Amino acid sequence: MNKYRKSAVAGMFYPDSCSDIKHYIAHFTKEMPELTLDVLPRSLIVPHAGYVYSGYTANLAFHYAASKRPDIERVVVLGPSHRVYVAGASIALFEAYHTPCGELEIDLTYSHALAKKFAFLDFLPSAHEEHSTEVQMPFIYHYFRHAKVVEIVYGDITHTELSQLIDDVLQDEKTLLVISTDLSHFYTQVQANKLDNLCINAISHLDLHALSHGCEACGITGVKAMIQSALNHNFQAHFLDYRTSFARTGDDSRVVGYTSFALG
Template sequence: MTKNKMNFSGTFYPDEKNELLKYFDYFKKSEEKIELDINPRAIIVPHAGYIYSGSVANIAYNLSKNINSKRIIVIGPSHRYYLDGASVSLFDFYETPLGDLSIDKEFASNLIKKFNWLNFDENAHMEHSTETQMPFIKNYIDKKVLEIVYGKIDFVELSLLLSELLKDNNNFVVISTDLSHFYTLEEANILDQNCIDAIRKQDINLLDENCEACGIIGVMALINASKKLNYKVEFLDYKTSYDVTKDDKSVVGYSSFILGEDIVI
């Protein structure tokens, strides 16, 4: 049995189970109660160290903990390894401090057959944008996962995959992205508000022109699919690294959203 090993535990998030659970408990206690009027089908979450962005991501996962989907598809940008297209993990398990997650290899293999820009490149899967999501998934949802890491790809192509995935209620999608990087706090707030407004409005042009985010391709692909599926978008939270460091000269922005259909009563 092969494992997608943890590469960023102990740096981006705790490598000890009890310490990690303390983080989740703290995040939950700090959250304001949000009443959703949509059935969650996808989330947009950050991927920085948990001390910086964990609380922002936690809201989205906590609100998604009762989903009925059978598998969680985590999609994030490659930061360290050049990719043409994207790679989907074909390991058997994904390791986390809370225990292993099963990878749906059969489903992943079928996707590779359908999309010629999708393959398995083992080197692509030492990636923090996706790994940081796995402890959240193990803690709150604990379903089978797929990890897709993308490089050079048009958002329209990725959107075709997302549209197909989201038409099946067995699939739940996680899009990983941080927002602006290394601006002053004032500049970051302006840039990040552009992104937040564009995502709320599901406006591809605004995203393309006025949003700075390392996972912008994934965000644009999800919004493109979301519009076709008539999903609603709910903004959840926004913070910057300033909230922790108190350094307003160079900050990174983080936000979270949840997308889905109207709840039918």
């Protein structure tokens, strides 16, 4: 088995050149508004489309987290599988994670411990050719390059099961949890705004019931799990950004929605 988690979507969802990635992040950061909220983020909800579409929204969350949490020692990334069927969830048992800017050390000892603790966690190598988790890694390298990472790709699993895993991860205050999801897909801009606002309002109010009634998101199971854990830990959800692919393409006939939140 290869000891590295090789990049699977570099050059497609994000640049395969480190200098180009840095250029994107610098551009996104320059365009950021001044954030007035004051929360120590324990978790982020971020999108996972191509950087030209959702990179700004994701960068806003990572930049904010880094400004508030320079002490982060581990980043756990949780995203849905788009390519292969996964029974339960798969945790990456590689030694390191390749990004165009350098390697991130995988917290293999911690990952093995989680796999031993939760019966639904296995290691399916093909599940880790997954963009929902991979697109977060260049941001993590940029903002938390000395932190170790854990990659978990989930499939056929309940939000209650995932919430148990999240509760365990949140016991370590120097761990940042990243929940990856996009919102509605391929509606008109008007329709997408209506559907996505249901999701955004439900997350903002930690309303699990509302998340099950109208919210469309490819990572809905992870979002529900995070909201369940936020309720368990008395966190609040702080909205950061929302936009659709229309902002980039100018085509309002078939858009995809993106949002980001900081929870703590």
